[in-house]
Amino acid sequence: MDRRITKKGDDDTSGKERPTLKTLAFMTGLGVTTVSRALKDAPEIGAETRRRVQLVAKQIGYRPNRAGVRLRTGKTNVISLVLNTEHELMSFVSDIIYGVTEVIADTPYHLIVTPYSRSQDPLDPVRYLVETGSADGVIISRTQPNDPRARYMLERGIPFATHGRTDMGLVHPYHDFDNYAFAGEAVRYLAGRGRNRLALVTPPVGLTYHGHTVAGFADALSEVGASEVPFNTVSIDQSIEQIRMRTAQLMRRKDRPDGFVSSAAAATLAIVAGIEDAGLKLGRDVDVVSKQSSELLHLFRRELLVVNENFRLAGSELARAVLGWIGGADPGTLQSLSTPSEVLPYRG
Amino acid sequence: MDRRITKKGDDDTSGKERPTLKTLAFMTGLGVTTVSRALKDAPEIGAETRRRVQLVAKQIGYRPNRAGVRLRTGKTNVISLVLNTEHELMSFVSDIIYGVTEVIADTPYHLIVTPYSRSQDPLDPVRYLVETGSADGVIISRTQPNDPRARYMLERGIPFATHGRTDMGLVHPYHDFDNYAFAGEAVRYLAGRGRNRLALVTPPVGLTYHGHTVAGFADALSEVGASEVPFNTVSIDQSIEQIRMRTAQLMRRKDRPDGFVSSAAAATLAIVAGIEDAGLKLGRDVDVVSKQSSELLHLFRRELLVVNENFRLAGSELARAVLGWIGGADPGTLQSLSTPSEVLPYRG
DNA sequence: TCAATATACTGAAACGTTACAGATTGCCAA
C-alpha cells in the first residue's frame, strides 16, 4: 500500500492530488458541508454560492470519490449484468453490453459483469451481489417462468430487470422479444410458401421464451392448418454438431418436415448443414425461417428467411428499466416488448 | 437514502445487518485492529487467536466491505476492460469477457466494462479510469505500435495489459496472437494448393497486428514465389456490404486473385459473397483461408480453409497478466504469444 | 534482581462523503 505520503494539510490546493470536497471548501472559503450540498443543488444554499461552488468544481475537475459516497450512503453506482458464461450465445452478449453501456454512458454508473457457470446455481451470483451490496441494480437473462432470482431480488427490494418475462404473478421490469409473434409469423410465412409440415427448433427448455415460442408456433399451425413434425430432441443451446446430426437424421426420414423455424442463428447454421448432409436443398426441398441478431445469415445461404432481433436495443431497454426503478419509477411501467421485424425473403 | 435506522450499538450480533470488523471484534472479544490483522495473517497475532478469528469470520460469512477498503487503501479490486463499442467484432468480445471472468472468479476482483465510441479519443476512457482511480488494472485492445494509452498508463504506473503488442521500446504485459505466423501459414498453404496470386484482407490499418499480418503475408509470398494482388481498399472493420462489393469488383477483373487470406470470420462471409457475386466458385476458382474465433465457418462453406484464434484464452491470459503485474511481478515476464492452429482443410 | 526485549494486543486517526443538529445573521411582527 504505497500511498502518497504528502501529508497534505488543509491548505493544499497546489498539486497533483485529486481534489476532494475539502479542496473545494478551502478554495471557496466555505465549509465542506456547504460545498457538498451546493454541488447537489440543495435548496438551503444561496443561489450565488451554489453557482460559485459549481464553477470552481468544474474548473478543477472535481469528481466525487466513489468509495466515499458508497461507504457513506451505500449507493454503489454500479449496475451488474449477470451472465451465464457457457450458454450465452456469441454475439448476443456483446450487443447487450453495448446497449447497456450506451445508456449508462452519461450517468455515474459503471457496468460490472458477474459471471456464473453451468455448474453453479444461477441464484449464486445474485445472492452474492445482494449480500455484499455490490450493485444498485441487476440485469439477468435466461429468465424462467418461475424465476427464483427475480423472486429473491423482489423480496430484498433490490431493483432489477429481466431479459425475458417471468410468469409468477409478480410485477417487475423486463424487456422481451415477442417470440410468440416471431414463431407465428414464421409459420404463416412458411405456410404462404406452401410448406405445411413444420419443425421447430426451440429455445432452451425451462426458459420463459421457450414457452412463448412453442405457443406461437402451435397456435399459428392450427390457424393455417399445417402440422408439426416433432423435433423435441433439439434446442438451440445444444452443440452445433448435435443439432446438425439430429437434423440430418430427421431429414432422412420419409415423414420429414418441409419447413423449419429456428430460434437462433448459430443453430440455423447447423440445421442447414444437417439438411444438406441429407442431400436436400434449401429453398427447394425445405425452407428455414430463423431469428438472427446480426445480419449475416443471408450471406450464409441466400435462401434463408430471417427475422431480426436487436440485442443492442434489449441492452438499452434493460438498462433504462433498472435505472428507472432505481430512480423510483413504478416497476410496472418499466416493461417493454420488442416486436419482430417481418420475415425477410431471399436476398438477390 | 433510506438507510437502516437501527442505530446498532456495539453489542449488535443479532441480526440482519451485514457483519463488519466491529461485529467480529465483539464476538471474539478482541479489538477491531486485532481482528483486521488476524484476518490477513499478520505475524504479530497469536496463532490461536488468528485461527479463532478466521473461524468465526467464516461461520458468520464475513466479507470485507469494498468501499471501506477502497476508501482507506485506494485498492479498488476492480479490473477494467476498455472496449470500443462500434468496431469490436461480435463474438470476440464475449469470449474475451468470459476468459477474463474465468481467471478473476476466485479472486476478489470485479470486472467493469468501460466503453468508448468511435467519435472519442481512445485515450479518454483510460484517462478517466486513471484520474478517478476506478481500477487497479486495465485491459485494452486495438493496440497500436505507438500506443498513447500504454504510454500514459506506464507513466502513471497503473498496471495494464494490451491485447496485441506495441512497438515503442517500452515493456509491458500483453497477449497477442501470432498474426505474422498466421498470414505466413495461410500463404504457404495456398501456395501448396497451387494458388499464386493472393490477396490479403487486412486488420484495421493503424493497429499493430495489421503490420504483423502484412509482414507475414509479404515474407511468405516471396518465400514461396507467389505474388500479391493489392486489395488495400478493404480491411476487416469495414461493413459487410462494402467488403462484399469491393470483392466482387476485384473478382471481375482479369487479373483477379486465386487466393484470399482473411483476418476475420465476418469479413470472410462478405468475401465469399463477393466471390460468388462475380460468378466464381470457392475451391475451384479461388481458395480462402480465414481466421475464425468460433468454429462456424466450415458450416458456411465447406471449402473454406480456417485457422482458429481463441479469444477466451486471450481474455484469460490478459487477466492473468494484469493480476500478475498488480501482484508485483515483472511486467516483462507477463507477455504471451498464441500460436495459430494449422490451416484446417475442407470438412467432409 | 532489574532492565531490555519480544509477544500480543489495542485505541485513535484517517480515507471522502453525507446527515444531523446546530449556529449565525438579518428581517419582520408584535
Next chain:
DNA sequence: TTGGCAATCTGTAACGTTTCAGTATATTGA
C-alpha cells in the same frame, strides 16, 4: 425592543477499513 423565523451556512459524527503509535504482559539476558 424583543421574540420569532427564514435563509445560509457550519462542525461533528458516522460509514468500514487499515495504519500508526502505542500499552500491557511475559520472557530473556546479565
